[in-house]
Amino acid sequence: MGTGLVAAFACVFLTAMVAYFLLTGGEAQLEDSPREAELRALRERKRTIYDNLRDLHFEFLAGKLGEEDYRRGRGALEQEAAQVTRKMEGRA
Amino acid sequence: MQLFGSFAILLALVLAGYGVLAGIFGLARRDTRLIASAQRAAMAVFPVVTVAVVCLVGLILRNDFTVAYVAEHSNRALPFYYKIAVLWSGQEGSLLFWTWLLSGYAFIALLGARRKARGIAPATAPGNLAAATAGAGAAALPVPATRAATDEEEALSPRLAHRNLMPLAAVILGAIECFFLLLNNFAASPFVTLPVATPPDGNGLNPLLQYAQMVIHPPMLYLGYVGFSVPFAFCLAALIKRYPGDRWIHVTRRWTMVAWLFLTIGIVLGGNWAYRVLGWGGYWAWDPVENAAFLPWLTATAFLHSVMMQEKRGMLKVWNVWLVFATFLLAVFGDFITRTGLVASVHAFAQSNIGPWFVVFFIVALLVCGWAYFRNRDFLKSENALESTVSRESGFLFNNFILLVITFAVLWGTVFPVVSEWVEGQKIDVGRVFFDRINVPLFLFLLFLTGVGPLLAWRRTSLNSLKRNFTAPAVVGVLVAVASLLGGVRDPYPIVCFGLAGFVLTTIAMEFTRGASVIRRRGGGGVLGGWPAALTQLTLRNTRRYGGYIVHVGIILIAIGIAGSGLNQQAQGAMPYHAQMRIGPYTLVSENYTQNDNANYASNSLEVAVERGGQYVTTMYPARRFYKASNQDQSMVAIRSTPLADLYLVYAGNDPNSGDPILHAYWNPLMVWIWIGAIVTALGTLLAMLPNRRPSGGAPGGIAAKAAAAPVEEVHA
Numbered sequence: 001m002g003t004g005l006v007a008a009f010a011c012v013f014l015t016a017m018v019a020y021f022l023l024t025g026g027e028a029q030l031e032d033s034p035r036e037a038e039l040r041a042l043r044e045r046k047r048t049i050y051d052n053l054r055d056l057h058f059e060f061l062a063g064k065l066g067e068e069d070y071r072r073g074r075g076a077l078e079q080e081a082a083q084v085t086r087k088m089e090g091r092a
Numbered sequence: 093m094q095l096f097g098s099f100a101i102l103l104a105l106v107l108a109g110y111g112v113l114a115g116i117f118g119l120a121r122r123d124t125r126l127i128a129s130a131q132r133a134a135m136a137v138f139p140v141v142t143v144a145v146v147c148l149v150g151l152i153l154r155n156d157f158t159v160a161y162v163a164e165h166s167n168r169a170l171p172f173y174y175k176i177a178v179l180w181s182g183q184e185g186s187l188l189f190w191t192w193l194l195s196g197y198a199f200i201a202l203l204g205a206r207r208k209a210r211g212i213a214p215a216t217a218p219g220n221l222a223a224a225t226a227g228a229g230a231a232a233l234p235v236p237a238t239r240a241a242t243d244e245e246e247a248l249s250p251r252l253a254h255r256n257l258m259p260l261a262a263v264i265l266g267a268i269e270c271f272f273l274l275l276n277n278f279a280a281s282p283f284v285t286l287p288v289a290t291p292p293d294g295n296g297l298n299p300l301l302q303y304a305q306m307v308i309h310p311p312m313l314y315l316g317y318v319g320f321s322v323p324f325a326f327c328l329a330a331l332i333k334r335y336p337g338d339r340w341i342h343v344t345r346r347w348t349m350v351a352w353l354f355l356t357i358g359i360v361l362g363g364n365w366a367y368r369v370l371g372w373g374g375y376w377a378w379d380p381v382e383n384a385a386f387l388p389w390l391t392a393t394a395f396l397h398s399v400m401m402q403e404k405r406g407m408l409k410v411w412n413v414w415l416v417f418a419t420f421l422l423a424v425f426g427d428f429i430t431r432t433g434l435v436a437s438v439h440a441f442a443q444s445n446i447g448p449w450f451v452v453f454f455i456v457a458l459l460v461c462g463w464a465y466f467r468n469r470d471f472l473k474s475e476n477a478l479e480s481t482v483s484r485e486s487g488f489l490f491n492n493f494i495l496l497v498i499t500f501a502v503l504w505g506t507v508f509p510v511v512s513e514w515v516e517g518q519k520i521d522v523g524r525v526f527f528d529r530i531n532v533p534l535f536l537f538l539l540f541l542t543g544v545g546p547l548l549a550w551r552r553t554s555l556n557s558l559k560r561n562f563t564a565p566a567v568v569g570v571l572v573a574v575a576s577l578l579g580g581v582r583d584p585y586p587i588v589c590f591g592l593a594g595f596v597l598t599t600i601a602m603e604f605t606r607g608a609s610v611i612r613r614r615g616g617g618g619v620l621g622g623w624p625a626a627l628t629q630l631t632l633r634n635t636r637r638y639g640g641y642i643v644h645v646g647i648i649l650i651a652i653g654i655a656g657s658g659l660n661q662q663a664q665g666a667m668p669y670h671a672q673m674r675i676g677p678y679t680l681v682s683e684n685y686t687q688n689d690n691a692n693y694a695s696n697s698l699e700v701a702v703e704r705g706g707q708y709v710t711t712m713y714p715a716r717r718f719y720k721a722s723n724q725d726q727s728m729v730a731i732r733s734t735p736l737a738d739l740y741l742v743y744a745g746n747d748p749n750s751g752d753p754i755l756h757a758y759w760n761p762l763m764v765w766i767w768i769g770a771i772v773t774a775l776g777t778l779l780a781m782l783p784n785r786r787p788s789g790g791a792p793g794g795i796a797a798k799a800a801a802a803p804v805e806e807v808h809a
Contacts, residue, residue: 007095014096014143015103018136022110022129034336040252041337045406048338052404052550059549062606066556069549076551 035091042088049081094159097147098283101188104140104195105273107133108266115263127259131202134262137269138199141192148185148282152178158290161185161282167296167721169691173307174297180310181301183431183444184282189311190427191272193318198265201322201347205258250342253330257340260329261322268321271453279446296721299693303369309361313385316355317423320388323347324420327413331464334471338403344416345399346781352392353777359385360770371727371742373662373758375766378527383506384426387499391419394495397488404550406475407485410465411492413472417461422503424454429506480552487545494538501530536588539651542644543596546603564602569595581659589655593648600641604630607638632785639780646776649769656737656762664744666752667698676759678739679703683711685753693717695728698743698753702732714743714755738763 056077060070111133118126148161152175157163165182166175180186276282300306323344330340362382363375376382395415401408432447465472478485505522512520547561573591581587608626631638663675667682674680684699697715701708712730719726732739740758747754 004095007093007099010096011099011103014100014140018103018107018140021136022132037336044337044339048403056550058607058610061610064547064557064561064603064606065549066554066560068554069552069557073549073551 039088039091042084042091046081046084046088049077049084053077053081093147093150093154094156094283094285097144097151098281100140100144100147101191101273101276101281101283104137104144104191105270105277107137107140108269108273111137111266112263112270115259115266119259119263130266131205131259131262134266134269135199135202137266138192138195141188141195141273144188144276145179145192148188149176149179151283152176155294157292157294158285159282160284160286163286163291163294165294165297167294169721170297171692174302177301177307177310178297180314181297182282183446184276184280184284186310186314187272187275187280187431187446188282190314190318191269191276193311193314194265194269194272194321197319197322198262198269201254201265201325202258202262205255250339250346253335253337253339254326254343257326257329257333257335257343260333261325264325264328265321268325271449275446275449279449280444293721296719299717299719299722299724299726300369302719302726303365305361305365305368309358309365311358312354312361313358316351316353316358317385317388317427319347319351319354320392320420320423323351323416327416328461328464331413331468331471334468338406341399341402341412345396345403348392348395348399348416348419349777349781352389352396353774353781355385355389355392356770356777357774359389360767364767367763368729368731369726371729371744371756373660373740373742373756373760374657378502378505378524380506381426381430383502384422384429387502387506388419388422388426390495390499390502391415391422394492394499395419397495398492401485401488405485407478408488409472409474410469413465415492417465418499421454421457421461422499424450424457428454482548482553482558484545484548484550484553487541487548491538491541491545494534494541498531498534498538501534502527505530532585535651536585536592539589539592539596539648542647543592543599546641547599561599561602565595565598568598583658586655586658589651593652593655596644596648600644603641604638629785631779632782635782635784636780639776639778639782642776642779643773644776646769646771646773649765649772651769653762653764653766653769656765657760659761661759662757664754664756666747666750667700667755668750668752671752673755673757675757676737676739677704678709678759680741680755680757682753682755692721693719696743696746696753697728698741698755700730700741700755702739712739712741714741716743716745733764735764737761 053074056065056070056073059065065073111130113130114126114133115130117123118130151159151162152166153172155162155166155168161182161184162178165185166178170178178185180189326340326347327344329335330344359382362385366377366382367373367375392415395412398408398415399412402412428447428450432444432450478489480486505526508522509519512518543565544562547565549557569591572594573587576587576590581590604627607630608623611626611629612623661676663673665671665673667673667680669682669685671682672679679702681701681703682698683701686697686699688695688697695715695717697713700712700714702710702712710732712732714730715728717726717728718724727742727744730741738758738760740760742756742758744754744756746752
């Protein structure tokens with residue numbers, strides 16, 4: 001009987017703790033509006049292209065890439081960055 | 093304690109269920125209070141399940157044999173640390189342990205999102221904005237035209253994706269928790285009491301599990317299996333929400349790395365346990381349960397490579413999503429075959445009635461994945477196409493193709509006994525010959541790609557670059573292969589493996605030295621200006637890339653260890669007093685035979701002197717133990733490891749006629765490199781998970797940044 005009573009008190013205490021935790025606290029934050037989310041995605045893409053440019057240049061300095069590969073890679077990335085920038089300007 | 097534990101898992105189920113329903117309704121109605129409440133419920137599951145775990149451990153430590161699970165898996169004489177391991181040694185306890193880890197992962201993910209939410213102001217928080225506009229004229233309010241967060245870095249980091257996806261990811265994690273909590277409550281409760289009188293002592297822990305590795309191995313393996321639920325939840329959430337941008341894939345990749353690390357450690361510890369405990373001289377037998385752990389490891393490895401295609405070039409999005417789904421589903425499948433006795437295995441739990449639960453869960457999960465994919469497949473359109481077959485992209489494609497073929501081969505070999513029973517009425521085991529014959533050449537090709545991939549340029553690689561990058565590694569590879577042939581290796585696979593190891597290690601060394609030389613040229617080697625400082629700076633500034641190379645070094649070391657098994661030797665014989673046996677370069681001499689007895693077990697031990705070229709080397713003590721509680725005996729292997737080879741001795745019983753002890757000896761070359769390789773792999777993974785250190789001054793990033801600035805300005809112009 002004693003053990004059962006202790007167990008019952010423990011159960012009530014646990015439930016009360018959980019209920020208190022559930023019922024207190026603020027609100028969740030919702031994500032960006034679709035337009036802002038799309039702009040953010042383009043900024044992310046632009047950032048990735050810049051990172052790729054940095055990697056490409058570092059590999060060139062390290063002697064891993066030949067002149068031809070470097071120029072081709074850099075040209076393609078610059079073109080990609082220009083496209084993304086145009087898209088961003090169009091949506092701003 | 094038993095009642096309180098039962099109540100705790102019931103309460104956890106209610107909480108998880110509430111979290112799922114409140115989360116779904118909250119998201120559908122964009123009710124921020126309901127979403128917050130659902131997330132708090134999802135967080136609360138962890139402490140509540142912790143209470144249940146503490147209760148079960150308490151019952152085990154108190155030797156409360158009124159509880160069936162404790163009576164079945166523990167006994168009074170069991171040492172403390174093995175009593176803790178009782179928690180996951182049986183079906184019911186391990187399922188509770190699984191739920192606990194899953195809720196722990198969810199708790200950490202939610203906690204991370206809450207912390208991150210404080211650091212990033214929302215772009216538009218409709219709830220907050222509505223509340224603000226309620227008391228003032230909307231025209232008077234400065235409506236932010238752009239993001240409120242001033243920190244561009246923070247806004248573009250994967251943390252924002254983590255926060256934005258968390259509400260739906262929490263619902264998905266909660267749904268997975270619900271499944272396991274349903275099992276804990278209604279199919280395999282660890283708190284069920286014995287229907288008969290309490291026994292004076294328990295049946296004890298399985299002797300095979302009474303090893304240090306077995307105290308660590310299951311938690312690591314479970315952390316791996318369970319951990320794949322988190323990237324699955326984020327990936328599915330991103331797909332359902334059609335989350336714009338690619339930062340969600342960073343979140344998914346980081347969580348996959350965590351789970352992959354744990355699974356790798358778990359698999360290697362399992363192999364180490366098999367090697368040290370099972371006494372057959374090997375570490376991997378293509379056992380169904382071993383394969384079950386290996387399958388999600390393969391797909392996760394494929395994902396960790398192919399994800400770079402998505403991050404760098406916006407390619408392979410569908411492929412990546414399905415790799416994450418497949419990894420999670422294979423983890424569930426692994427749990428299913430381990431627990432249901434579907435296939436016979438030394439590692440499997442006893443047959444149980446929870447199979448149908450897993451089948452239903454697996455089908456539901458598969459349907460949800462399929463529904464999410466078909467509904468949103470246009471969201472996963474590739475942004476670029478493959479430009480050349482000689483490019484980094486094609487290297488990753490080949491890598492993924494090989495990993496997938498291995499996955500299918502292992503899966504087919506694993507389920508073949510079940511399929512053959514359905515079709516022909518009898519179980520046919522394909523055996524390890526099938527697995528070795530298919531997988532060994534594929535793994536060798538994978539090793540080759542490990543060396544080739546990093547040396548190829550993105551998009552296209554010219555012939556000049558190929559010559560520049562591949563000449564030295566190819567020469568080293570051929571030299572190593574020839575040296576191993578001259579050194580007496582005759583089996584073609586080890587020769588090819590050693591040659592490829594030389595090739596790959598050279599490519600990795602070149603990557604490090606070339607990068608460090610750039611730092612040194614620009615004076616970025618620190619005060620000392622030396623190679624160690626330059627290498628350290630290089631590694632810390634791109635932890636993912638150079639951590640990845642260290643992981644590759646670890647994999648190569650493991651491959652070297654595995655190739656060594658092609659040179660194994662073994663001998664067996666009765667060893668009366670002063671008898672001798674020859675194995676490898678050693679002579680073994682039987683010196684003594686002793687017996688020991690304690691509360692947990694009785695043991696017989698053989699004392700073997702090891703000599704090499706007539707010189708004494710060491711004494712080894714292979715033994716055999718009889719565990720009293722479980723009435724089972726178990727051999728205790730004696731191992732002497734050196735970098736060149738392991739000497740592995742098994743006390744294989746006594747000769748039925750003479751009573752002399754029988755010794756089974758193995759000589760296993762290069763074995764220790766498997767374990768060293770695993771440690772290197774784990775360290776490399778940890779390094780790859782660290783954030784990059786920002787370069788300063790004349791550092792490589794600085795140089796690169798300056799260099800990159802030129803094209804960027806041109807672009808803007």
